[in-house]
Amino acid sequence: MAKKVVSSSDKTSIKDVEPLIEKVSVAKKTVSVNTKSVKQTEVQASQDVVQSSPVSTELNTSHLNPVEVYSRFSDFDINLFKAGKHHKLYELFGSHTLDYKGVTGTYFAVWAPNAQVVHVIGNFNGWNKNSHQLFVRWDGSGIWEGFIPHVGHGETYKYAIKSFYGEELEKGDPFALRWEEPPRTASIVTHTYHNWQDEQWMKKRIQHNALTKPYSVYEVHFGSWARSPESSDQFMSYRQMADVMVPYVKDMGFTHVEFMPLAEHPYYPSWGYQITGYFAASTRYGSPQDLMYLIEKFHAEDIGVILDWVPSHFPGDAHGLFRFDGTSLYEHEDPQKG
Template sequence: MKVPNKSVSEKQNSAVWIYSLFTDFDTSLFLMGKHFRLYEKLGAHLIRVDEVEGTFFAVWAPNALSVSVVGNFNGWNKTAHHLYRKLDSSGIWEGFIPGLGQGEVYKYAIKATDGRDLERGDPFARKWEHPPHTASIIWDTNYSWKDKTWLNKRPKSNALDQPISVYELHLGSWRRDPAEPERVLTYKEIADALVPYVMDMGFTHVEFMPVMEYPYFPSWGYQITGYFAASSRHGTPQELMYLIEQLHKNNIAVILDWVPSHFPGDAHGLYEFDGSHLYEHADMRKGFHPDWKSYIFNYDRGEVRSFLISNALFWLELYHADGLRVDAVASMLYFDFSRKEEEAGTNQYGGSDNLGAITFLKDLNEAVYTNYKGVQTIAEESSTFPGVTHPVAEGGLGFGLKWMMGWMNDTLKYFKNDPLNRKYHHHQLTFSITYAFSEKFMMPFSHDEVVHGKSSMIYKMPGDEWQKFANLRSLYTYMFTQPGSKLLFMGNEIAQNSEWNFTKSLDWHLLQYDSHKGMQDTVRALNHLYRTEPALYANNYSYDSFEWINADDQLQSVYVYIRKGPKAKDTLVVVLNLTPVLRENYRIGLPFKAKWKEIFNSDALALFGSGKVNNGLYLPQQETCHYREYSMIMDLPPLGSVVLKSVK
């Protein structure tokens, strides 16, 4: 019901004025899990009431005995500014405090039914204090955006039939000022350095590891307490908007890591928010994640689904994000994820599927794709759950893309083998094509692969220094010429020697060495190849885009395949020689009669290769090979990869 306003005279004698932004319709949507703009109603809002400026507060705490706003402005007095409970089923407490403005710190003082006095941050706060401080901050997130040109063309440029090459980075450790190595860069400082770098390297997208406020720096942002706030470690919300705007002005899309799977138990956060298990399951077989020592959202509650979907749309609406990479989806889908059977909860039918999470993910994707043109959602999902990227109307979860974790694991296992032994593991590289088009896949070499003793990408490779770099150049060539979109974590493009260390900058000084500079040049060249050759992106998620010429030369560890574009003239032939042997006069079958030219060779001298490149044109010969009428002979560089294109 609508809360009646007090008269002006009554208000002026009250510390908190009765006021409401929440209607009966809002309440209905909220309870059903269908309110996707809660950030417009809950939290702290700078408004004017009866010509008086101040802040309106609203918080969901249905099991609280009382709620008040505390902060420096009232000496953290729990009795000075009590909120009013709405006289409906919403469980929302609200009120307007006149004179309270931008920059004031605050928390909610909550009296729980068990007698505990709790102090919680605002789940909808737009800004928080710099950790380790934990108070919320009243903040206006208005911004005068200047990226309309990008937003207008985003439906085309961010579509799945366009190149998607993602540079994943952690804002706190991508780069630091050498004069102040302990200090993380601000959003504006990052913009000044990152935008020209991404443009030069040819990536189409950046993916930021979580930018939402989080208390513990070693969590990398994956333990969030402030879901609606840009981390104050790097500056204000408006400064993050500036970073995103600068990327957009230079035609670079922005993906944000988003964590609707779990949250930490910090005293100022969501756990037991009003003294009860409000956001999390009360049954810890469903509500606690043993791997991450964090709490799992109760997706069965409509209010929780409304909170999370509102949060997703908040980042798309207010921060103009072009995509959300949804973290740990498999852990959401199954109650027995990373648990022993006897330690896991079940659904009402006795199964392990988390039906509330499935409903939530479907509602999320429908809300995103209905409301925002040209935006993509990406699932980090490692299970065999069917239809992750299939439309909701067809029974799928509705994601745009899914990380191809099986491909990533098989590929790294293969390349770790000594080249002499690769013949025994040949089909670790061919197997992925058997399922490559069952979903719309993104091929990731992410931060998870270069931490916790897994070693850096370059030191996963066998052999001496030259062989390590040759192997990694061929691995990246294989990745960029396989069906699917691409993702590289920062440092992978320069063959960072050490594992990722979130406490310091990448080792940019390595670029003084030819081997590392050659790796960076390789990634730059592959991005250029990927973006300019339609065969590598236009039909990425269709069987029509790929065909084997030779998948069975395991004795020589050679692979030959075709990438197909919309037109015959777009066709590419890719040849991988994954042993350190120069294979002279190697015959390959051709997809059709044409002259062929080498347009990329990972063994080029400029890339720190041995220089076994093929200049000039290859002429087709009418000699059957690989069941094809025409073929040709070429030299295959050691541990090298070649891309050929037909010419007139």
């Protein structure tokens, strides 16, 4: 039975995986894959607001099937994945908007080796558990995938998984780049494109991280550091923090700021330690691009950014990684051991 331990090589990244200091950038059947007619598109959308498309009764008016057989995985990717040595799986798993045969849609890929069947459900199909079934790969990798036409940026979705034992589960995407704001629990189709403006700082970053120089770190729990000036019940956004926290940290003389976990977590009092979305910055405070903006502002003042990454506080939320395909896929079978 396939198992996986989440490793530090799979950590969340917005601008490529970096060292410790820096950013947060059915029937099982054989299928043949054609990737030649596909081109990747970078969908530019609002950085601040994600709006889900309304339910449509005419989703697919093109010549394509509701779910097309398609893969972004090469044989080399699969070999690395099986060996546990693929360090950029976030570029393949999850949801990715693209054009296929002249039609814009979204490619979905999820690892569920012990599932009988996997469907994608969301606003786009009225959360129908029987309408958009993914295809399992022929190579024994346990990957389910497919291209769904006309599903684009801002769509909310989950995976409806029927386990080997017949249990029916609804799970968020382990590789989602954005989630609904808690207490809602769906994943969101999005992108992390950003026109970075910190090239000069990145070139000289090694000087800031050098062991020959002293450094001081200001550790922050984002949600409790300050509240919105409009209401004490509202969090400050990433962009609001850029105007307040950056000058404060600079005036205090710190060389780095360290954020307690910002990866998506449903339970706020956990301080971010009970993570369900390792590849998504918390939507409580804004969009991925908003966080990138905050990081750029720190860099502009020669302040490095450290992001805490915590795999040890494994939560048991039903929509998360816990017993993802009906087995302990991402966790130890014995909760006392991992």
